[in-house]
Amino acid sequence: MTVVAASSSTALWYLARGTGVVSLVFLTASVVLGITSSLRWSSRRWPRFTVQFLHRNVSLLVLVFLALHIVTVVVDSFAPIGWLDAVVPFMSAYRPIWLGLGAVAFDLLIALVVTSLLRYRLGFPAWRAIHWLAYLCWPVAVVHGLGTGSDTKPGLVLLVTLACVASVLIAGAVRVARGLDEHRRARAFGFVGIALVPVILATWLASGPMQAGWARRAGTPARALPGATQPAATQPAGTTTAVAPTTTGAALPDAGFQAQVAGTVRQSATNAQGEVVLSLVGDLSQGATGVLDVELHGQPLANGGVALRAGTVSISNASQRLDGNVVGLQGSTIQADVGGPGTTRLRLAIDLRVDHAGGRMRGTVAATPSTGTDASSG
Numbered sequence: 568m569t570v571v572a573a574s575s576s577t578a579l580w581y582l583a584r585g586t587g588v589v590s591l592v593f594l595t596a597s598v599v600l601g602i603t604s605s606l607r608w609s610s611r612r613w614p615r616f617t618v619q620f621l622h623r624n625v626s627l628l629v630l631v632f633l634a635l636h637i638v639t640v641v642v643d644s645f646a647p648i649g650w651l652d653a654v655v656p657f658m659s660a661y662r663p664i665w666l667g668l669g670a671v672a673f674d675l676l677i678a679l680v681v682t683s684l685l686r687y688r689l690g691f692p693a694w695r696a697i698h699w700l701a702y703l704c705w706p707v708a709v710v711h712g713l714g715t716g717s718d719t720k721p722g723l724v725l726l727v728t729l730a731c732v733a734s735v736l737i738a739g740a741v742r743v744a745r746g747l748d749e750h751r752r753a754r755a756f757g758f759v760g761i762a763l764v765p766v767i768l769a770t771w772l773a774s775g776p777m778q779a780g781w782a783r784r785a786g787t788p789a790r791a792l793p794g795a796t797q798p799a800a801t802q803p804a805g806t807t808t809a810v811a812p813t814t815t816g817a818a819l820p821d822a823g824f825q826a827q828v829a830g831t832v833r834q835s836a837t838n839a840q841g842e843v844v845l846s847l848v849g850d851l852s853q854g855a856t857g858v859l860d861v862e863l864h865g866q867p868l869a870n871g872g873v874a875l876r877a878g879t880v881s882i883s884n885a886s887q888r889l890d891g892n893v894v895g896l897q898g899s900t901i902q903a904d905v906g907g908p909g910t911t912r913l914r915l916a917i918d919l920r921v922d923h924a925g926g927r928m929r930g931t932v933a934a935t936p937s938t939g940t941d942a943s944s945g
Contacts, residue, residue: 580920583639588727590632591712595731597626598705602738606745630680633673662786665714668707675704705735713776714785732768736761782925819855819887821911823935826854832921832928834867842876843867847919847928857884859932861901861917863893880905880915889913904937912937 600622607615637653640646648666652659654674657667679700686694712728743757775781830849837843845863850856860881865873878893880903891905891912901919906912914937919930 579639579643580922583636583643584724586632586636586639587712588724590629590636591708591731592727593625593629593632594705594708595734597622597629598702598735599738600625601702602735602742606742626679630676633676637673662715665711665785669711669715672704672708672711675700675707679704713772732765736764819857819882819884819889819910819913819934821913821936823913823933824855825931825933826851827930828852828859828917828919828932829929830859830927832923832926834923837867841866843873845873847921849928851882851932855882855932855934857882859917861893861903878903880917882915891915906937 600618604615604618604622640648641650641653646661648659648661652661652666652670654670656670656674657663659666679698682689682694682697689697709728709732713725740758740761743754743761775784828849828851830847833846833848835844835846842865847859847861847863849859851859860883861878862880863873863875863878865876867873875893875896878901879890880893880901881888881890882905883889887907887910889905889907889910891903893901893903895902897916901915901917903915903917904912905915913934916933916935917930918933919928921928
């Protein structure tokens with residue numbers, strides 16, 4: 568029997584990050600179209616009013632996807648982000664600087680929308696001056712995404728972000744070349760600034776978000792960092808890792824329980840057989856107290872999970888320790904059977920959503936008296 572460990576996050580997790588990336592793509596398109604419009608570019612197939620029409624409607628799409636991004640990030644309880652954090656910069660308990668830049672970008676966009684609605688009352692000069700904030704909003708949004716996102720390291724999201732940066736730099740270079748052809752000094756400064764952007768960005772990425780330990784340095788709360796909850800030591804496949812029990816907690820009821828779990832994810836190096844150990848360790852709350860320790864042994868998969876060969880599970884607290892094995896997988900739920908001396912064996916249904924990039928996991932544990940039959944899937 569080969570099963571795949573429940574290792575991917577929920578649809579809400581993907582929606583939060585996906586809408587953030589789409590928002591950046593549309594914001595980039597809006598900036599490029601704005602630059603194109605400022606050059607008064609047009610063709611027989613693309614008259615100027617078409618460019619302006621696209622610019623206006625793409626800008627509205629930015630707001631739609633940005634609103635979805637904010638709602639899903641706040642509703643998803645994986646990170647401690649509140650509604651005020653979306654509009655009040657640098658006050659969040661989670662990565663305050665980098666999340667605060669997102670709030671700044673959102674506030675700038677709101678200011679652009681409000682002033683656009685009041686354009687004829689403000690007058691064109693005042694509106695145009697405020698409209699330049701769009702060019703500030705874009706780099707703030709880029710840095711926010713790279714500094715706050717849990718998927719900054721090499722991958723599709725990073726490639727999309729770099730493509731957005733390249734698009735704006737190319738459009739900016741064209742704008743400097745054609746719009747400042749009579750101002751040689753200003754054009755030279757413009758080209759130098761554009762050339763410095765990728766150098767500065769690459770230097771920051773290499774020393775910041777791409778480095779190990781960025782989550783801690785970015786301002787992630789200590790309780791949300793990997794290793795905050797008694798992580799299991801890495802062991803070769805085929806061995807189990809003891810987890811220090813919590814200092815408090817009543818005995819787990821023989822009749823079963825339902826509880827929340829939150830903790831860390833660790834993956835060992837590949838051994839001689841090409842296998843890894845995926846360790847998921849978390850604290851139980853809201854229904855039971857103790858430490859849940861799951862170890863999954865098998866071949867590593869591209870999405871961060873394992874093709875399961877064997878697995879062990881333990882739940883321990885100050886009163887008792889229950890040990891057992893993983894017996895199968897149903898959907899995103901790991902099935903396990905645990906027990907201890909003088910206790911009824913319990914069947915566990917462990918439903919987890921895992922952030923491999925951030926090294927965190929969260930989910931639920933449901934325990935019922937074991938019937939003695941193993942659940943499995945092949």
